[in-house]
Amino acid sequence: MISQGLVNIQELDPAILVDLKYSTTDNFVGKDVYGDLTRAYLQPEMGARLVQAHKLLQKANPGYKFLVYDAARPNSVQYELWKALDLLKIPEASKTQYVADPKIGSNHNFGCAIDLTVADEKGVPLDMGTKYDFFGPLAYPRSEAEMLRQGKLTSKQIANRKILRAAMTQSGFTQNTTEWWHYDGMSKKAARAKYGMIK
Template sequence: MRFIAILIVLTYALTGSLSLAQAVEKAMVKQGLVNVQEVDPSILVELKYSTTDNFVGKDVYGDLTRAYMQPMAAKKLASASKYLQTNHPDLRLLVYDAARPRSAQWNLWNALPNMPENERQKYVADPRKGSIHNYGCAVDLTVATKDGKPLDMGTKYDFFGELAYPSREEELLKAGKLTQEQINNRHILRTAMRQGGFSSIEFEWWHFNALSREKAKMVFRIVD
């Protein structure tokens, strides 16, 4: 099945009948992933790796504009969205990244050649092991107003450093490096995502997992 999906991508890319991004979408759908906005149309999407506004400074995804996840993960995201809107009617979830092909994972990994490997793995999973994004079970996102304006979280998406660490927020608040409003905004996001069934990580306020990598490996295949 995996080889069939890869063949579909290559065939459509070479014939020109579909763009590479469209072929990748077709392969993800064939593997059972779903467009999160078809599960919950109120969720906003701005894939940062389809822009130059990311740590690579390059467009990694091409014309891919829709966010895909495993159905169970998309349902959890819809649950988080519902919780957010129930408690904050003027706010919406804004997705920056969801399912990520392993080919893109290599691009991100190779963009940090001078960073020590143990440090690099804090921010980009080793493609040889696979990221939870590669299984369609992780999402990067923020909270925004209805018209798509992100709330102030203290750092941009893809910020590498302690200011982005949820584990250091109280310390950073006392040091005056984060404001109470910024931390409150992060709490709004984390609370909604945890209510939806996601877990957060230590180094990135924007990243949430629907499953552990070990469980994702047991249930799903990597999106190539």
């Protein structure tokens, strides 16, 4: 990652917490797919924006911190995640809602996307209504109003998501419409042109 020009998030801001889910078994694949990769990296521009977002979060909510679940991801791992969807019997037409086609790449594969949540003063993640990598409308930001009406999400859970969303979007990140945890720093087309894919 470093040789490809990426930066370690925790070297930019040691207060940001990191728990790379794909370097553990606590993920939808059920196994460690990252191996030696245990730190979170981003393109320098994205890293600077994340630090800015963290400052905004802490100013608005003293004691709260970001907890990063995923950042830059090698494209080789993207193929593993894509294959894992078949084991979960995710229909072909729905696969790209959850994992980008590795032939095209995810913004994670360019170091321009980050998956994260907010942790409280004790380091405990806030209740966002679903776990990380939950597949379905409960995780969709675009469906929050409907899920609230149906009683499947609480106003507190949505408020917690908005704490994260406010800090990230004010710093130039874009919210993914089907994953409350996923933020993009630029379009995939722009990321590909500027940075190229992380192998």
